[in-house]
Amino acid sequence: MNFIKLSKKETGLLFLLIYLLAVIFGVIIFLLLEKFTELNVILNAFIADLGMTIIVFAFSLLTKNSSVYDPYWSIIPPVIIIGWIIYENISLSAPAILLLVGVMLWSIRLTYNWWKNWTGFKEQDWRYDLIKEKTSGYYLLSNFGAIHLIPTLVVFIQLINAHEVIKYQGSVNILIILGFILMLFAAAIQFIADKQMFEYRQERESKQTCIDRGIWRYSRHPNYLGELSLWVGLYLMYFGAGNSIDFNIIYPIAMILLFLFVSIPMMEKKLEDRPCFSEYKKKVSMLFPYRKQK
Numbered sequence: 001m002n003f004i005k006l007s008k009k010e011t012g013l014l015f016l017l018i019y020l021l022a023v024i025f026g027v028i029i030f031l032l033l034e035k036f037t038e039l040n041v042i043l044n045a046f047i048a049d050l051g052m053t054i055i056v057f058a059f060s061l062l063t064k065n066s067s068v069y070d071p072y073w074s075i076i077p078p079v080i081i082i083g084w085i086i087y088e089n090i091s092l093s094a095p096a097i098l099l100l101v102g103v104m105l106w107s108i109r110l111t112y113n114w115w116k117n118w119t120g121f122k123e124q125d126w127r128y129d130l131i132k133e134k135t136s137g138y139y140l141l142s143n144f145g146a147i148h149l150i151p152t153l154v155v156f157i158q159l160i161n162a163h164e165v166i167k168y169q170g171s172v173n174i175l176i177i178l179g180f181i182l183m184l185f186a187a188a189i190q191f192i193a194d195k196q197m198f199e200y201r202q203e204r205e206s207k208q209t210c211i212d213r214g215i216w217r218y219s220r221h222p223n224y225l226g227e228l229s230l231w232v233g234l235y236l237m238y239f240g241a242g243n244s245i246d247f248n249i250i251y252p253i254a255m256i257l258l259f260l261f262v263s264i265p266m267m268e269k270k271l272e273d274r275p276c277f278s279e280y281k282k283k284v285s286m287l288f289p290y291r292k293q294k
Contacts, residue, residue, distance in 0.1 A: 003063045003121040011120060018059045018068065023079055026052040030083070041088060042163060045080055046156055052076060053152045057144055066147050067124040074110035077155060078103050081162055088167075095176045096166040099237055102183030103162070106230050109187050113194045127266055154258055157251040158231050161238035164248075168241035175240030182233030189215065190226035197223075210276040218289035220280070221267065224259050225287045231255045 006014065026048040033044040053072070060068040081103060084090070092100070128147055135142035196214040204211075215222045235252040239245065264286065271277045283292050 003065070006121065008118070008120065011118070012115070015068070015071065018056060019071070019075055022052040022055040023076075025055050026079075027083070030087075034087075041084060042160060045084065045159075049076065049080065049152055049156050050149075053148050057148045060143070060148070063121055065121045065124045066128040066143055067118075069148050069151075070125065071111055071114050072148075073151060073155060074107045074114070077159055077162075078107045080156075080159055081166065084163055085166055090166055091169070092166070093169050094172050095168050095170070095237060095241060098172070098176065098180040099162060099165045099183075099234065102180055102187070102230070102233065105187040106183065106190075109191050109194075113190075116198070126270065130266070150258075154255055158234060158255060161235055161248055161251060165234070165237050165241050170241065173240050175243075176237050177240075179233040179236030179238075179240060182229050182236060186226040186228075186230035186233060188226075189229070190223050193222040193226065208274050208276070210271070210274060210280040212280065212284075215289060216284070218285060218291055220284050220286050221264055222289065224264060225289075228252075228256055228259055228287075 003011075003014075029051040030044050030048040033039055033047060034041070037044070039047075053069075056069050056072055060066045078100075081100065085092070085096075090096070128143075131142055131146055132139050193215050196216060197211060200211045200213060200216075219225055231252045235249065238248060268277075268281075285292060
């Protein structure tokens with residue numbers, strides 16, 4: 001089948017089928033583990049998450065396009081959280097409701113932005129092409145490991161904190177409120193940044209220019225700032241529920257390191273070819289919004 005010739009509507013239906021199959025497969029794995037093993041619900045959900053990742057990876061191979069995995073980042077986390085709530089019959093407290101609202105707003109916005117920018121199977125994320133170019137001899141492994149498995153692992157460990165928050169039956173406190181505000185900030189700044197970037201791309205005369213408008217005048221990667229804000233906000237809610245610092249602080253730190261040492265350097269390496277980027281980099285902060293100089 002020639003997937004490149006599919007219309008956007010047809011690819012939308014295909015993605016719906018792929019992720020529906022992945023979720024069904026994940027649910028079956030989870031229920032079988034719950035019935036025949038004595039593992040806890042978090043570990044069972046993790047194994048089910050790996051199973052769903054493998055299904056999506058298989059379709060990435062079938063379509064010869066690893067961007068099939070792109071919406072996984074935003075679609076599966078709320079599925080897992082809601083699955084825990086239903087299976088464990090959790091009575092939602094106010095903090096749990098706030099967490100759900102924050103995660104759902106982030107998920108809907110990110111999925112919508114992915115779909116708005118989806119151009120079809122004729123191309124995939126440039127970072128995947130770069131990985132393929134650098135690991136051509138063992139691309140099958142790097143494709144599964146770097147593109148599919150590592151993001152699944154890094155996101156899932158954040159959900160461990162989410163599981164503790166949805167089980168928390170206490171009242172709202174200042175840390176939980178701050179965490180929720182940070183999650184709202186994440187969705188808002190990403191929405192604004194994506195809208196400004198979309199409008200800029202429609203108006204620019206050359207791909208060799210650098211955006212210097214709106215929030216992009218003050219942060220080179222406001223969308224990444226929003227992404228990190230979500231997971232830090234989630235941890236603040238977890239901290240507010242447990243009221244103690246423990247090993248789980250490693251989870252948002254792992255996400256921060258992923259962006260600081262992988263995602264951002266890859267993006268900036270790509271932008272270095274633009275004549276304007278060197279000057280833009282001198283003026284604009286990498287993450288936190290401020291101008292370095294007038």
